[in-house]
Amino acid sequence: MERKFYDKYTALKKRKLLDEGLERKREAEFKELYDAMKDWVRGLENDKEELFEKLADKEDELEKARQDFLADIRAKDSEILRLKQLLDEKTEKNNSTATKSMDQTPEAIHDNPTRISPRRKTPQSNIEAKRVQLSESNVIPHSSLEKESQEPQCSRRYTCMTGNEITECPSAHMFHLLLQSLARMKLTVDDGTERFSVSFYHEATGYSFTLTWLEKPGEWSYKLSSLGTLERIAVNWMKQDIRFSMNMCRLFFERISNIITKG
Structure with a gap:
């Protein structure tokens, strides 16, 4: 009877020792897994910080590109305005010159010819006389000016008016x-x-x-x-x-x- 109890006690003790060994092994495995998870989380946090830094750099680059684009647009707009002003000034100057030339009538040209003394005719005076004759022959008479003023004037509807007639422009x-x-x-x-x-x-x-x-x-x-x-x-x-x-x-x-x- 005592032998039977002793064997039973020995078996229980062995099982207890076995369970304790399994428990320690399980704890070691859990600890190893926990350490691995901590390392993994730490790596994720490092990756997150790197991504945030890259994102900030990209945002800075985007803002710089935006500012450069706006500056380029402003520069081009300024250049366009400058060229437009130069064109307007040139057009105004040409119109003023054309108006002055039109205001000079044939009578004014005839009233102020280059006078050449008949007593002293030199080769230079002969050349000047020929120039005066050519300028007088090239003067546009009033009738021609009035005729040009009646040239077709185009309207915005692609038609032209000549006197009382309306034609396509x-x-x-x-x-x-x-x-x-x-x-x-x-x-x-x-x-x-x-x-x-x-x-x-x-x-x-x-x-x-x-x-x-x-x-x-x-x-x-x-x-x-x-x-x-x-x-x-x-x-x-x-x-x-x-x-x-x-x-x-x-x-x-x-x-x-x-x-x-x-x-």
Whole structure:
């Protein structure tokens, strides 16, 4: 009987020792797993910090590119304004010169000829006399000036007026076709009494809009008529009523052209 109890006690003790060994082994495995997870989390945090740094660098680069782009636009706008001012000054100067030349009548030319003394005729005086004769022969008479003033004057509706007759004006029509070719859209000019507006229509996509010139602020007003097939790729500003200055027209049509090309 004692032997039986002893064997049972020995078996229980062995099982207890075995369970304790398994417990220690399990604790060691859990500790190893915990340490591995800590290392993994630490690595993720390091990766997160690196990504944040890269994101900050990219944001700085984007902001710098944006500032450079705006500076480039401002520089180009300034150059355009400068060239426009030079062109206006040159045009005004040419108009002033032409007006002065037209004001000089044939009578004024005849009243102030180069006088040559008949007693002393030299080769130089003969040359000057010939010049005076040539200038007198090239003077445009009043009848010719009046005839030129009756030349056809083109209206904005591609018609010309000669006296009481109205005929077509091909130069204005060709200018209209040139504008359509540059804009890659059909356009219709509405020169109303209050506001000047131009309607644009793109046949391939059905996209159409109207630009109205606002005289007081000196801006173009954009108003959408239809997006057509560009509705899926159209940006937000194309769907809204916006205003922009004359200097931004080139950029406006460039962006419109890019979107139409994608469509």
